[in-house]
Amino acid sequence: MASSDPVSWARDARAALAGAVAFWFPVACAGCGALDVDLCDGCRAALAPRLRRRVLLPGVEVVSALEFDGVAARVIRALKAEGRTGLATALAPALAAALAAASPEGATITTVPSSRAAVRRRGYRPVDLLARRAGARPRPLLRVGRAAADQRGLDRAARRANVAGAFVARSPTAGRVIVIDDVLTTGATLVEAVGVLRAAGAHEVIAVTLAYTPGRGGSSRESEVIAT
Template structure:
């Protein structure tokens, strides 16, 4: 048996985790350096799609001509650097601690006192859920719901599989998710719809459309990250 060097044993004792940003040992999910390097999306932003803007608007050049079913979108981080690392740590490595320690506080903090009647997560198709073992959006949604004092409701289901959206253009993304979701009964009032990343908003848009068709009055999208 090869014993670890004394310094490494001490490091494991006092810093038992690795930072999701730089992979160095850390006392929490992020080291201080990576925490300070979080790619925050600061105001002003577009109230409709969440993109950074020169001043507060509702409907910017990026979304003004796009039909959106959700009433607003927010994300505290850009999908780059440490933000991207946090998403990958959860989604592909199953590091769930990052949800409560980093994601939920940032996401709930970005809502600026907004109130919702329910929190709903973007669902995974059963085949993808079986392969991954969990739905990252549901973990995030439940954690955010607990922080804002709203019930988490399992009101959306994926009724068919879809292609991975990563390499698809915006029109292809919309076509890919069209008709992919269904509602498990009505959700009244105002709903917070949660996912991990927003790129074109196609998935969130289709889920919001389904919710509104089932009777939801307002749908606001919340993700940890968005591409900018």
């Protein structure tokens, strides 16, 4: 017999709906594809931070938490391209470790802004979501000044030309600033963001990314592993 208690009825209805959704649209681990789990224990363990610090240009330093490969790459792509926002919670500890290693005392935290088209397509801003899940309270110091083309397939020089003038400071910025992005490839986007923040008045800007692409974004001579 169905319960006459409205609270119990609502709980039972939610459980039935969840069961139906799980039957018709089974969830799979974003890292390995195992069924009935968003992220299995093994893939979650693969997201433990392995911090790396590198210099993109003189005076432009970036700290990254994960190598963008294997499990980490698949989970980040699922967050960004498949709308699986719950994965931000599993990725957040790695980003928090990078922030802790990079953040000067009292630094203002901001993020590289998403384009309007990307926000409309996804309905959320992945970098802002990651930052908040990592315990940061980012301030919107930058906005998109002009739309840049898709960076995929472009070499380092073409990427820098593509993002030149892409960002604008919202207001004068003072003091130390941490700017967060999701994945470091050649560093073109971050170099542009750092330049705009400095021009707006920030006297020190450090970049932090959740992940870095192996073999890109700086040579081994320019990088160092940070003990965790």
